Amino acid sequence: GNSVTQMEGPVTLSEEAFLTINCTYTATGYPSLFWYVQYPGEGLQLLLKATKADDKGSNKGFEATYRKETTSFHLEKGSVQVSDSAVYFCALRASGNTGKLIFGQGTTLQVKP
Amino acid sequence: DVKVTQSSRYLVKRTGEKVFLECVQDMDHENMFWYRQDPGLGLRLIYFSYDVKMKEKGDIPEGYSVSREKKERFSLILESASTNQTSMYLCASHTRTSGRAGETQYFGPGTRLLVL
Numbered sequence: 001g002n003s004v005t006q007m008e009g010p011v012t013l014s015e016e017a018f019l020t021i022n023c024t025y026t027a028t029g030y031p032s033l034f035w036y037v038q039y040p041g042e043g044l045q046l047l048l049k050a051t052k053a054d055d056k057g058s059n060k061g062f063e064a065t066y067r068k069e070t071t072s073f074h075l076e077k078g079s080v081q082v083s084d085s086a087v088y089f090c091a092l093r094a095s096g097n098t099g100k101l102i103f104g105q106g107t108t109l110q111v112k113p
Numbered sequence: 114d115v116k117v118t119q120s121s122r123y124l125v126k127r128t129g130e131k132v133f134l135e136c137v138q139d140m141d142h143e144n145m146f147w148y149r150q151d152p153g154l155g156l157r158l159i160y161f162s163y164d165v166k167m168k169e170k171g172d173i174p175e176g177y178s179v180s181r182e183k184k185e186r187f188s189l190i191l192e193s194a195s196t197n198q199t200s201m202y203l204c205a206s207h208t209r210t211s212g213r214a215g216e217t218q219y220f221g222p223g224t225r226l227l228v229l
Contacts, residue, residue, distance in 0.1 A: 043220035099207030105155040
């Protein structure tokens with residue numbers, strides 16, 4: 001079956017540090033991959049996505065590359081800010097148009113000034 | 114902008130009570146979803162609906178039911194609330210239309226439910 005595994009948190013970084021949050025997946029076919037972010041007290045919002053192998057999604061300084069050979073979609077940012085403190089979820093959508101997503105367990109990021 | 118609203122941000126109920134969580138979206142989306150979010154477990158799908166009066170069980174439907182009488186509204190019902198249903202509940206919607214809008218789910222702000 002389809003599944004997503006993220007690195008466990010919490011991740012605590014100082015401002016301007018480099019961020020990597022690992023995400024690997026198991027899926028049949030050709031899934032689309034997503035990173036969602038949940039700021040304190042809010043619902044989830046889409047951060048970035050990639051729909052095919054070797055695509056790079058990017059938004060707000062975050063990047064992730066769809067690596068089919070390693071079944072990975074790691075999230076990176078070169079210089080984090082305090083405002084990036086949130087919970088990050090990796091997710092996949094299998095083929096079909098139901099829009100169903102399978103989420104990883106989430107990684108909490110805390111950035112200290 | 115798509116807007117998904119949920120009827121309550123915080124709710125406190127007693128064991129055995131019937132609980133209704135309401136979700137409304139304003140973008141004419143066909144698909145709607147209910148998840149629960151628990152620390153260390155991520156989001157788990159309870160039920161989803163792909164059309165009015167249509168529903169399909171997700172990964173953890175036990176103890177829950179849903180209702181979709183109108184396209185814009187998707188209700189989650191806890192027939193007899195139990196303490197293990199204390200959680201954050203998130204609603205989302207999605208359109209089957211191809212293109213940018215069809216690539217993601219749009220989430221409401223969540224309802225934090227405490228069952229005593």
